[in-house]
Structure formats: structure tokens, C-alpha cells
Amino acid sequence: MPSSDKTPFSRRALLAGAAGLAATSVGVASWQQLRQPKARVLQARCDSYDANLVGILLEGMAAFPAMLAKARGGHVVLKPNLVEVHPDRPINTDPRFIAAAAAAFLEVGAARVTVAEGAGHTRDAEFLLERTGLDELLRPMGVPFVDLNLDEAVDVRPPANLTRLGKLPVARTVMSADLLVSMPKLKTHHWAGVTLSMKNLFGTVPGHVFGWPKNPLHWAGIPNSITDLWSAIRPSFAIVDGIVGMEGDGPIMGTAVPMGVLLMGEDLPALDAQATRLMKLRPEGVEYLRQALELGATVSKHRIELLGDVITPRPFDVIESFHRLRA
Amino acid sequence: MSALQRARAFLRRSRLPTGGWPYVAGGPAQPEATVLAAAAGPEAEWLDSAWLSGNEQAWSTFLLPAVAWGRDPALCAPALDRIEAFRSSPVEGLVGFDATLPGWSWVSGTAAWIQPTAFAMLSLRRVGRSPERIEQGVAMIADRQCADGGWNYGNPEVLGAQLAAHIDSTGWALLALPPREELRPVIERGLAFMTTALTMPSTMGLALGALSHLAHGQDPSPFLGGLAERVGDEGVRSRVDLTALAAAALSATEEGWNAFL
Numbered sequence: 011m012p013s014s015d016k017t018p019f020s021r022r023a024l025l026a027g028a029a030g031l032a033a034t035s036v037g038v039a040s041w042q043q044l045r046q047p048k049a050r051v052l053q054a055r056c057d058s059y060d061a062n063l064v065g066i067l068l069e070g071m072a073a074f075p076a077m078l079a080k081a082r083g084g085h086v087v088l089k090p091n092l093v094e095v096h097p098d099r100p101i102n103t104d105p106r107f108i109a110a111a112a113a114a115f116l117e118v119g120a121a122r123v124t125v126a127e128g129a130g131h132t133r134d135a136e137f138l139l140e141r142t143g144l145d146e147l148l149r150p151m152g153v154p155f156v157d158l159n160l161d162e163a164v165d166v167r168p169p170a171n172l173t174r175l176g177k178l179p180v181a182r183t184v185m186s187a188d189l190l191v192s193m194p195k196l197k198t199h200h201w202a203g204v205t206l207s208m209k210n211l212f213g214t215v216p217g218h219v220f221g222w223p224k225n226p227l228h229w230a231g232i233p234n235s236i237t238d239l240w241s242a243i244r245p246s247f248a249i250v251d252g253i254v255g256m257e258g259d260g261p262i263m264g265t266a267v268p269m270g271v272l273l274m275g276e277d278l279p280a281l282d283a284q285a286t287r288l289m290k291l292r293p294e295g296v297e298y299l300r301q302a303l304e305l306g307a308t309v310s311k312h313r314i315e316l317l318g319d320v321i322t323p324r325p326f327d328v329i330e331s332f333h334r335l336r337a
Numbered sequence: 338m339s340a341l342q343r344a345r346a347f348l349r350r351s352r353l354p355t356g357g358w359p360y361v362a363g364g365p366a367q368p369e370a371t372v373l374a375a376a377a378g379p380e381a382e383w384l385d386s387a388w389l390s391g392n393e394q395a396w397s398t399f400l401l402p403a404v405a406w407g408r409d410p411a412l413c414a415p416a417l418d419r420i421e422a423f424r425s426s427p428v429e430g431l432v433g434f435d436a437t438l439p440g441w442s443w444v445s446g447t448a449a450w451i452q453p454t455a456f457a458m459l460s461l462r463r464v465g466r467s468p469e470r471i472e473q474g475v476a477m478i479a480d481r482q483c484a485d486g487g488w489n490y491g492n493p494e495v496l497g498a499q500l501a502a503h504i505d506s507t508g509w510a511l512l513a514l515p516p517r518e519e520l521r522p523v524i525e526r527g528l529a530f531m532t533t534a535l536t537m538p539s540t541m542g543l544a545l546g547a548l549s550h551l552a553h554g555q556d557p558s559p560f561l562g563g564l565a566e567r568v569g570d571e572g573v574r575s576r577v578d579l580t581a582l583a584a585a586a587l588s589a590t591e592e593g594w595n596a597f598l
């Protein structure tokens with residue numbers, strides 16, 4: 011028997027098989043996309059923190075009536091990303107952006123607005139409040155700041171338990187809000203690739219339980235912790251401060267990028283996926299977004315309806331270990 | 338009424354009827370806030386032994402013997418046993434510092450960090466136990482000093498980039514380090530960093546600045562004016578922990594009673 015006859019598949023059969031596999035693969039990919047719920051993300055151009063931020067936010071928020079219904083007459087908790095104070099680096103959600111969001115939620119009828127954060131790197135929240143200027147902006151508005159690091163802890167049980175910690179402590183102020191709004195900065199991150207509305211939830215874990223920084227979350231895996239916190243807390247809304255973002259060695263030591271955008275939406279994974287695309291990075295390569303996708307979240311651009319302004323993506327630099335995220 | 342009197346009046350009012358102190362007036366009692374309240378003065382009223390004996394939390398009660406040994410040694414015994422038995426988890430492969438040096442952690446099964454290590458060292462030094470563990474803590478803290486002279490929460494750098502120090506970690510590290518000749522360069526650089534609290538003040542920075550300078554025989558007075566101004570009728574921002582730290586610093590300088598020495 012010629013040796014070629016021993017080959018179990020002819021070339022033609024191999025080609026046919028390859029075509030079939032490709033079709034199956036496309037089918038699986040399409041099915042994976044189709045099973046992702048449709049999501050909406052609003053982008054708004056805004057080049058300066060001195061712009062009419064309240065007006066821009068109100069206009070954008072009007073596209074989300076279900077969120078507004080929760081805000082009206084309710085207690086809105088704004089959870090910005092406050093990390094450390096280095097005046098030359100845009101590390102934190104800008105205080106003017108936070109104050110504008112507080113004013114916007116009061117304007118739409120929130121009974122109470124609280125700004126709350128449990129900074130991972132700074133125990134001295136008084137210093138953080140005073141040096142960022144946030145204290146000066148919130149006081150005249152009568153908007154209180156709650157240090158979530160010192161807040162009473164409530165145990166939550168993430169459904170997938172990726173951290174294998176079983177339960178996670180989350181601040182009571184967060185869990186008792188009628189509307190929790192995650193307000194991250196648009197940044198790259200040296201451990202997670204990007205840090206956006208889902209990673210921002212690390213700050214909901216009280217430091218008095220997990221310490222500074224929240225080291226048990228690192229030991230349990232940062233993507234695991236992000237996904238578990240998101241799936242257990244399920245914030246109803248997020249607004250990303252991308253007016254000036256950070257690239258490179260974020261979340262602290264990176265470089266400013268004037269991106270001139272703010273994003274908002276009710277679906278946090280979809281919002282983070284779109285924000286990642288604006289940084290010309292691939293959300294499918296971000297581990298925590300892959301995990302969220304497995305839990306039924308929306309990441310595919312084909313399932314995300316973009317509202318508002320058309321924003322041209324701009325490549326954000328990432329550290330070498332995340333070069334694979336480059337689109 | 339002096340700032341120290343205002344601080345103590347607020348602390349008296351914010352003590353919970355069920356025992357213990359909250360971080361923020363009106364909140365639930367918390368171990369660290371209740372331990373720090375014991376630093377507000379030498380009198381028995383500041384040490385809530387009954388509440389603390391039923392509400393032990395590892396890292397914050399690492400500090401308990403440091404502030405309570407003279408008043409209630411029996412209360413401190415379980416905390417001392419826990420301090421001596423505690424082992425942090427080493428981390429291999431990090432560069433720029435030795436993450437295998439043992440210290441104390443916020444949560445068991447994780448790495449050593451500056452503040453829990455400092456709490457444990459202060460307690461062991463106060464009671465005079467486990468000198469070898471104190472030396473391990475000294476080695477760990479000295480190894481973690483940042484390029485700017487202070488201390489970050491645990492590491493002086495990450496992925497090859499130097500981290501900036503924080504005033505609170507630096508203050509606790511300085512309080513924990515024994516005032517010994519061979520440590521003088523480390524301590525002097527740390528004390529110099531603490532003076533940043535004079536230009537970028539906060540209650541933690543000013544209180545720990547005064548206390549750390551006192552601990553190493555330096556003049557604490559530059560820190561005191563700004564600190565006193567921060568204590569109002571509702572303490573410092575209705576915060577028990579900050580008000581108790583302020584009271585500890587003011588008591589040490591005005592009355593000569595130092596909770597941490």
C-alpha cells in the first residue's frame with residue numbers, strides 16, 4: 011500500500027474539515043456574541059474640566075431613564091477613584107468632575123448624594139480630601155464624603171466565587187445606596203491592564219477589614235477580585251472621567267493623556283469594553299472582562315450601541331507585559 | 338477649653354453606650370478606634386477593657402499592649418500571644434527590596450506591611466518580649482525605606498519604579514524603630530520626611546510628626562500649633578481615630594504622658 015494511502019484524511023478532506031471548523035468557530039463566536047445582552051454606552055466630548063460639566067452630564071444621563079428613576083428621591087452614592095495625591099499626575103477622578111456629578115444628581119431629584127471612597131493606597135483620607143481640593147468643592151454643596159475604609163462591612167457572596175474567599179466585605183454605604191455610581195478615571199494599570207468602572211470597586215472594600223492596600227484581593231487574584239466584586243455589587247451606573255486619562259505605568263506612575271471624553275452607561279462591562287477600545291486596546295484580552303463575559307456580560311462591540319458623540323480612539327501606551335492588549 | 342480638652346470631651350461623648358468607640362461618631366464600635374482611644378489619656382476611662390476583650394481583631398489589637406500594658410496586663414496577654422505567633426507570608430521574586438523578611442500583616446496568609454509590623458513592634462518593645470522578633474521587624478522596616486526617606490505601605494518600589502512615601506506609614510515606622518545609633522541614618526531620613534506634614538498638613542501627619550519626633554529626642558513643637566487648630570468641638574471631623582491620635586500627641590507634649598513610649 012502506498013504510504014499516501016495510510017493518511018487518514020486526503021488533502022481535499024482536510025480542506026473541507028478546515029472549512030467546517032472555521033464555520034463552526036465563526037458560529038460559536040456569533041453565538042457567543044448573540045448571547046450577550048444588548049448594552050448602551052454614551053460618549054460625550056468634553057475637552058476641559060472647566061466646561062459646563064453639569065450640563066454635559068445631565069444631557070447624557072437623560073438617555074438612561076431607568077437609572078434616573080432610581081436616582082429621583084433616592085440616595086445616590088458616587089464612588090470616584092481617589093488613590094494618591096501627585097499634582098503633576100492625573101491619578102484621581104478629577105474633583106471638579108465629581109462635584110459636577112453630585113450637582114447633576116441633585117438636579118435630577120436625588121434626595122441625597124454622598125461621595126464615598128476607600129482609597130487603597132492612602133489611609134489619610136483627610137489629606138486626600140484637602141490636597142485634591144475635593145473637600146472645598148463638596149462642603150458648600152452639603153454633599154458629605156464617607157471614607158469607605160472605615161465604614162461598617164457587610165459580607166457579600168459573589169456568585170462565581172472566583173477568589174475562593176467565599177464572601178467579601180463591602181461597605182454598608184455602598185450596599186444600602188439606591189443608586190451606586192462608579193466614577194473611575196480612564197487609565198491603564200500595571201497589574202490589570204486597564205482600570206475602569208469595575209476595578210474601581212476595589213475601593214468599596216473597607217480597609218479596616220483587608221488593610222492598605224487590600225492585599226487579600228491581590229493574593230486572590232486581581233481579575234478574580236474585580237469580577238467577584240462587580241458580580242456581587244452590580245452597580246447600576248458608571249461615569250468614566252476620560253477628559254484627561256493616564257497611560258503607561260498606571261494607576262499611579264503613568265503619563266497624562268488629554269482624551270477629551272466622558273463615558274456613561276448602565277452596563278459596567280460594556281462600558282469598560284468601550285473605554286478600552288477608545289485606548290486602542292483589546293477588551294477581549296483583559297482578563298476580568300473575559301471572566302465577566304463568561305458570567306453573561308456584554309463585551310462585544312456588535313452588542314454595544316454607542317450613543318452621543320463619535321470619539322476617535324487614541325492608542326494608550328501600556329507596560330510591556332500588556333503589549334498583547336494592543337489592538 | 339484647650340485642644341486637648343476639646344478632644345477628650347468629644348471622645349467621651351462619642352463612646353458608645355454598648356461599649357467601644359466607632360471610627361466616626363454615631364457609627365458602630367471598631368477595634369482600632371477603641372485601641373486608639375486608649376492613647377488619649379492615662380486614666381482608666383480611656384481603656385474599654387470589657388469591649389476589647391470580646392472584640393479582638395488581629396492587626397488593630399497588635400497595638401493594644403503598647404497603649405494598655407500599664408493599665409491592664411491581663412487584657413494584653415492574648416494580643417501578645419497572637420503577635421508572637423503571627424508569621425507573615427513571604428513573597429519571592431520581587432526586586433528592589435527583600436519581601437521574604439518576616440513582619441506582620443493586616444490579614445493572616447498575606448505579606449508583611451509597615452503599619453501592622455510597627456504596631457506589633459511597639460507592643461513587644463513596650464512589654465519587653467521577643468527581642469528577636471523586634472529585630473526582624475527592624476530589619477524589615479529598614480529594608481523598606483523609600484528613596485524619599487519615608488515609607489510607603491509596604492514596598493519602596495513596584496516593577497522597578499520608586500514609590501513615594503506616605504506620612505502615616507512613615508510616622509508609625511519611626512515610632513516602632515528603637516532609637517539606636519546604628520539606625521540613626523534611617524531614622525533621620527524618616528524624620529526629615531515627616532516635616533512634609535508642616536507644609537502639607539493633616540491630622541495624622543501632624544500628630545505622628547510630633548510623636549515620632551518625641552520618640553527620637555527631637556523637638557515636636559512645630560507640629561503642635563497646626564494640630565491643635567484641627568481639633569474642634571466635634572473633634573477632628575467627628576473622627577475618633579484622628580481625634581485620639583491628636584489627643585495622644587497633645588498629651589505627650591503638654592502633660593508628659595506618652596501612650597507610645
